[in-house]
Amino acid sequence: MANEKDEIARKKYEDNLKYLYFSRYLMLRYSVTAYLFTNIFWLIFSLPYKKLVGIITAAIMTIFVAIAAIEQLSKMHNHDLDVPITRVYFWIQIIVNVLLIVLLELPIGKYFFPFVSDQSSKVLILTILLVGIVLACCCEVRIKNIIKGKDRYAKVITTFKKNN
Numbered sequence: 001m002a003n004e005k006d007e008i009a010r011k012k013y014e015d016n017l018k019y020l021y022f023s024r025y026l027m028l029r030y031s032v033t034a035y036l037f038t039n040i041f042w043l044i045f046s047l048p049y050k051k052l053v054g055i056i057t058a059a060i061m062t063i064f065v066a067i068a069a070i071e072q073l074s075k076m077h078n079h080d081l082d083v084p085i086t087r088v089y090f091w092i093q094i095i096v097n098v099l100l101i102v103l104l105e106l107p108i109g110k111y112f113f114p115f116v117s118d119q120s121s122k123v124l125i126l127t128i129l130l131v132g133i134v135l136a137c138c139c140e141v142r143i144k145n146i147i148k149g150k151d152r153y154a155k156v157i158t159t160f161k162k163n164n
Helices: 002-023 028-050 050-074 084-104 119-148 152-163
Strands: none
Touching: 002 050, 002 152, 028 050, 028 084, 028 119, 050 084, 084 119
């Protein structure tokens, strides 16, 4: 009976520890999900206009973010602190967003965003791209803090391990 209770307690401890490690990446997972839906919407909105440059770019970005999302799911069983694929993805997204902001103001921008028909839709896309840059930069800072052990979950995990 005591052996069974010890086994249950050990399993509960391991599960709690696993969820604490997984929770460190919560902001990253939500951000990756937001990028996934944004890139999918960009792809879907571009399809009817048949502008291949925009469709291909949106499809590539959707594939990149899907790969990063898969890496995020692996954090449930992988306690390695770094998320190299996600880090590369965020930098690619930052660079692409900066380029898209420039292209949005040029005549070639209609090939990337054929659905932008007036100034208000251009402002909306510009806002989405700028928010995307800020979010990716925040995620990069979060990843660096996790790697350095300076995130709040690092303290919680250490305390949890000491008390159990």
